[in-house]
Amino acid sequence: MSAPMGAPMDAKPSDPAAPVDRGLSLNRILAVLTKEFIQLTRDRLTYAMILVMPIVQLLLFGYAINSDPRDLPTAVLVQDHGPMARSALSALAHNGYFKIVREAASPEELDQAIARGEVQFALTIPADFTRRVVRGDDAQILVEADASDPAATGGAIAALANLPRTALSRDLVGAAGRRDEDPFEVVIHRRYNPEAITAYNIVPGLLGVVLSLTLVMMTSLGMTREYERGTMESLLATPAKPIEVMIGKLSPYVVVGLIQTVVILVLARVLFSVPMAGGWDALALGVVLFILGSLSLGFLISTVARNQLQAVQMSFFYILPSILLSGFMFPFRGMPAWAQALGSVIPVTHFLRVVRGSLLKGLGLVDLWTSLAALAVFVVAIAAAAMSRYRRTLD
Structure with missing residues (x-):
C-alpha cells in the first residue's frame, strides 16, 4: 500500500513499537512558560492590576487605617x-x-x-x-x-x-x-447608640457594601459577557441609541437593588433590632441615587474591560477602597487627611452617611443634602462617561 501523498515514505505514525517520550522536558516547560509571560505582558490591564493591588493594600492598611482616632x-x-x-x-x-x-x-x-x-x-x-x-x-x-x-x-x-x-x-x-x-x-x-452596639453601625453600612458588590460587578460582567459571546453585535446593529441601551440594560438591576435594600432593612430590624428613627425621604432618595451610580459604574467598567476577568479585577479595584476608606470597617475620622480626602470622593462614603443618618438619627433631606448632592454628582459624571465610551461598533 502506497504512503499518503506528502508523507515521508519511512513514517510510521501508528507503529506500536515506536518509542513514547514519557519524561519531562525542560525545553517544553520553558516554551510554555515563555508563552505565558508573553501573554501576560500583552494583557496590560491585568498586569497593572497585579502590580497595583498589593501596593494599594499596603498603603491603605499601613497608613490610612487607624482604630484609635485622635483629634x-x-x-x-x-x-x-x-x-x-x-x-x-x-x-x-x-x-x-x-x-x-x-x-x-x-x-x-x-x-x-x-x-x-x-x-x-x-x-x-x-x-x-x-x-x-x-x-x-x-x-x-x-x-x-x-x-x-x-x-x-x-x-x-x-x-x-x-x-x-x-x-x-x-x-x-x-x-x-x-x-x-x-x-x-x-x-x-x-x-444614637447609648449601649455601644456595633451592629447598629455595621448592619446599615452593609447596605452600601452589598449594593456595590452585586450591582457594579453584575453589570460589568453582564455587559462584558455579551461582548465575549458576540451577542452585542446584534444589539449594535439596531438603531438603539447609547442612552436607550443603557436604560434598557440597567433597568432590571435597579429592581434587583431595590429588592436587596428592602431585604437588608427588614432583616436589620428583625434580627439585629437596628433602630429606624425616620428620615425615610432622604433614605429613599439616597438608595435610588446610589443604585443608579453603581450601575452606571458597572456599565463604564464594561466599556473598558476586554473580558470578564478584567471586569472582575476592575470591580474589586473600586470595591476595596470603598470598604476600607468609607468608614464602614474603620472610623472615618481616624484616617489621615489625605485618606479622608480620598474617601470623600468614594460614593459609598456619602451613602453610608445617608443610611446611618436617617436610620440612627432620623435626619431628613435638609440635614443630609450635602451627601445626597455628592451622590447626584457621581451619578451624572459616571453616566456621562459611560455613554461617551459606549462603542457603537466592535473594533
Whole structure:
C-alpha cells in the first residue's frame, strides 16, 4: 500500500513499537512558560492590576487605617468664663483625642452640629461651674458623643476618666486642693447608640457594601459577557441609541437593588433590632441615587474591560477602597487627611452617611443634602462617561 501523498515514505505514525517520550522536558516547560509571560505582558490591564493591588493594600492598611482616632472634632458651649472653666477647656484641648473646631452660641446650635455629623463630640460647661467647683458642690460638665460608631468614640470616652483629676491641678490650692474626691464630674451622654452596639453601625453600612458588590460587578460582567459571546453585535446593529441601551440594560438591576435594600432593612430590624428613627425621604432618595451610580459604574467598567476577568479585577479595584476608606470597617475620622480626602470622593462614603443618618438619627433631606448632592454628582459624571465610551461598533 502506497504512503499518503506528502508523507515521508519511512513514517510510521501508528507503529506500536515506536518509542513514547514519557519524561519531562525542560525545553517544553520553558516554551510554555515563555508563552505565558508573553501573554501576560500583552494583557496590560491585568498586569497593572497585579502590580497595583498589593501596593494599594499596603498603603491603605499601613497608613490610612487607624482604630484609635485622635483629634476628633469637638464643639463647645461655654456658659462659664471663669478660670476653672478655662482650665477644664484647655485640658480637654490638650488631651489628644479632642480638637475644638467650633464654639456654639446656644444648645440648639450644639445639638444641630452633632446631629448632622459636623462634630464627633459636644461639650457643655454650665454657667455655675466655677462656683460649684470652689464650693465642692457637685460640679459637672456634659460631654455628648456621636456614638453611632462606637469604635470612633471608645478611646476618647475612656480618656475622659482622667480629666477631672488633672484639669484643675494648678487652680485648686489650699483646702480645695486637698480634697479626696474629684473637683467635678464628667457626665457622658452617648447619643444614637447609648449601649455601644456595633451592629447598629455595621448592619446599615452593609447596605452600601452589598449594593456595590452585586450591582457594579453584575453589570460589568453582564455587559462584558455579551461582548465575549458576540451577542452585542446584534444589539449594535439596531438603531438603539447609547442612552436607550443603557436604560434598557440597567433597568432590571435597579429592581434587583431595590429588592436587596428592602431585604437588608427588614432583616436589620428583625434580627439585629437596628433602630429606624425616620428620615425615610432622604433614605429613599439616597438608595435610588446610589443604585443608579453603581450601575452606571458597572456599565463604564464594561466599556473598558476586554473580558470578564478584567471586569472582575476592575470591580474589586473600586470595591476595596470603598470598604476600607468609607468608614464602614474603620472610623472615618481616624484616617489621615489625605485618606479622608480620598474617601470623600468614594460614593459609598456619602451613602453610608445617608443610611446611618436617617436610620440612627432620623435626619431628613435638609440635614443630609450635602451627601445626597455628592451622590447626584457621581451619578451624572459616571453616566456621562459611560455613554461617551459606549462603542457603537466592535473594533
